[in-house]
Amino acid sequence: MSANDPSTIARDAKSEAQGANVDKSPAKIAGMFDAIAGRYDLLNTVLSGGVDRYWRHHAIASLKLTGRERLLDVCTGTADVALGAARKATGAARVVGVDFSGAMLSHGLVKVKQVDLSNRVQLIRGDAMNLPVASGSVDAATIAFGIRNVQQPEVACRELVRVLRPGGRLAILEFGTPSSPVFGPIYQWYSRNILPRIGRAVSRHDAAYSYLPESIGAFPYGDQFTGILSAAGFSHVEARPFMFGAVYLYTGQKT
Numbered sequence: 214m215s216a217n218d219p220s221t222i223a224r225d226a227k228s229e230a231q232g233a234n235v236d237k238s239p240a241k242i243a244g245m246f247d248a249i250a251g252r253y254d255l256l257n258t259v260l261s262g263g264v265d266r267y268w269r270h271h272a273i274a275s276l277k278l279t280g281r282e283r284l285l286d287v288c289t290g291t292a293d294v295a296l297g298a299a300r301k302a303t304g305a306a307r308v309v310g311v312d313f314s315g316a317m318l319s320h321g322l323v324k325v326k327q328v329d330l331s332n333r334v335q336l337i338r339g340d341a342m343n344l345p346v347a348s349g350s351v352d353a354a355t356i357a358f359g360i361r362n363v364q365q366p367e368v369a370c371r372e373l374v375r376v377l378r379p380g381g382r383l384a385i386l387e388f389g390t391p392s393s394p395v396f397g398p399i400y401q402w403y404s405r406n407i408l409p410r411i412g413r414a415v416s417r418h419d420a421a422y423s424y425l426p427e428s429i430g431a432f433p434y435g436d437q438f439t440g441i442l443s444a445a446g447f448s449h450v451e452a453r454p455f456m457f458g459a460v461y462l463y464t465g466q467k468t
């Protein structure tokens with residue numbers, strides 16, 4: 214499908230219209246994740262049926278780590294990817310997780326201490342659009358289900374290019390909109406009707422799980438997002454869909 218394809222243009226227009234209504238100001242997003250941090254891991258497992266672990270596993274595996282790398286996990290949240298990358302037998306040597314939600318990081322820190330990885334996993338507060346990391350200092354970078362929440366994703370992608378060393382690998386997981394004529398409508402119904410109800414009941418936060426389907430519907434996916442990564446400066450950019458495109462794994466490399 215090309216950028217000039219009528220369905221792409223229609224999708225662009227729809228995304229822009231929906232995106233205009235989704236408030237992604239850092240104060241709102243950080244406040245929302247602060248409010249649901251205590252229930253975030255439980256909600257992830259319930260809402261995805263546990264499949265989220267499989268997606269994260271594939272993202273980490275795509276980096277082909279050897280045990281020597283310094284990895285940056287942006288929008289690290291409660292540190293699942295950061296820990297997954299450090300725990301693998303041939304995982305990263307050092308992992309830095311960055312997030313602007315203090316409460317998400319606090320829960321992540323508890324998990325880091327529980328598995329005794331404080332010497333290899335460091336969590337720091339910071340913004341994806343202005344990473345507190347030196348240029349060319351990391352071998353691999355990840356973002357799992359975070360880029361959709363960033364106010365200016367293009368800026369965050371350029372930051373990832375800046376902090377990676379030449380040849381450094383990138384893996385991004387993000388939701389998409391499934392195109393399958395059978396699974397697509399079922400998924401849309403689930404994400405608009407069931408998911409926000411379960412989310413609200415478990416998190417006791419009204420806005421957070423209405424925001425989830427809204428932000429997914431408004432975010433570019435597939436070839437639109439690979440275009441953003443290429444424009445930021447990544448090469449060998451690929452998108453691998455899971456569950457008919459409900460989730461995508463985007464990979465790329467800094468040249």
Ligand SMILES: C[S@@+](CC[C@H](N)C(=O)[O-])C[C@H]1O[C@@H](n2cnc3c(N)ncnc32)[C@H](O)[C@@H]1O
Pocket residue numbers: 239242243246287288289290291292293294311312313314317339340341342356357358359362363364
């Ligand atoms: C859906 S959670 C994903 C957490 C984790 N990566 C995972 O896989 O479960 C999104 C995270 O992105 C963080 N976030 C969103 N925008 C951010 C930004 N501009 N800078 C830093 N963190 C951000 C939120 O605070 C939240 O913890």
